[in-house]
Amino acid sequence: xxxxxxxxxxxxxxxxxxxxxxxxxxxxxxxxxxxxxxxxxxxxxxxxxxxxxxxxxxxxxxxxxxxxxxxxxxxxxxxxxxxxxxxxxxxxxxxxxxxxxxxxxxxxxxxxxx
Amino acid sequence: xxxxxxxxxxxxxxxxxxxxxxxxxxxxxxxxxxxxxxxxxxxxxxxxxxxxxxxxxxxxxxxxxxxxxxxxxxxxxxxxxxxxxxxxxxxxxxxxxxxxxxxxxxxxxxxxxxx
Numbered sequence: 001x002x003x004x005x006x007x008x009x010x011x012x013x014x015x016x017x018x019x020x021x022x023x024x025x026x027x028x029x030x031x032x033x034x035x036x037x038x039x040x041x042x043x044x045x046x047x048x049x050x051x052x053x054x055x056x057x058x059x060x061x062x063x064x065x066x067x068x069x070x071x072x073x074x075x076x077x078x079x080x081x082x083x084x085x086x087x088x089x090x091x092x093x094x095x096x097x098x099x100x101x102x103x104x105x106x107x108x109x110x111x112x113x114x
Numbered sequence: 115x116x117x118x119x120x121x122x123x124x125x126x127x128x129x130x131x132x133x134x135x136x137x138x139x140x141x142x143x144x145x146x147x148x149x150x151x152x153x154x155x156x157x158x159x160x161x162x163x164x165x166x167x168x169x170x171x172x173x174x175x176x177x178x179x180x181x182x183x184x185x186x187x188x189x190x191x192x193x194x195x196x197x198x199x200x201x202x203x204x205x206x207x208x209x210x211x212x213x214x215x216x217x218x219x220x221x222x223x224x225x226x227x228x229x
Contacts, residue, residue: 004157031215033216042219042221043204043219043222045216048215048216050215056216091157091158093157095215097215099215100163100165101163101208101215101217102148103158103215105150105157105158105159106157107155107157108156108157
């Protein structure tokens with residue numbers, strides 16, 4: 001299995017632009033998680049899905065952030081408009097949902113907003 | 115709600131020395147406990163996990179961890195570290211009720227290895 005795939009690996013954009021981060025979970029995994037990692041706040045859970053349905057989005061910082069999962073093999077995290085404080089590494093993770101809680105992480109997308 | 119505390123932000127050890135990274139959790143029932151490692155520029159990789167049974171669990175890369183319910187701890191150990199162990203280490207706790215796959219992560223401990 002290729003593991004969790006994220007794209008792009010690096011994104012540099014200007015303040016005010018729309019940013020879309022993409023994630024392909026491991027095939028057969030029913031749960032998908034989006035995290036944000038910064039030096040100041042560490043690893044934060046933004047939102048997670050079960051069978052493509054958002055379960056908990058309480059970690060989404062503002063309305064500028066939105067996430068979708070149109071099918072079992074694809075999810076997006078969109079920031080519109082982006083701000084410099086959104087600069088971070090964004091991780092996607094997936095898990096089977098059989099109760100073992102073992103999350104598999106993607107390599108992350110490093111976002112820089114100038 | 116569960117929580118995890120990693121009291122050491124940064125630890126430096128000599129290559130070949132033993133290592134112990136501390137983790138304390140807060141959760142009302144028996145927790146699911148994890149240690150993940152993150153190398154620079156990489157995602158998190160699972161080192162080991164505890165669900166039930168033997169309180170001493172073995173993981174990859176020669177790591178082990180011991181669950182101590184009385185101390186609410188799940189410390190990570192390695193008898194002899196290698197330079198390649200330099201990374202960030204995260205402890206995490208999950209709820210044991212089926213259907214809740216969410217993990218709560220600690221703030222991490224950065225490990226530096228000196229020759």
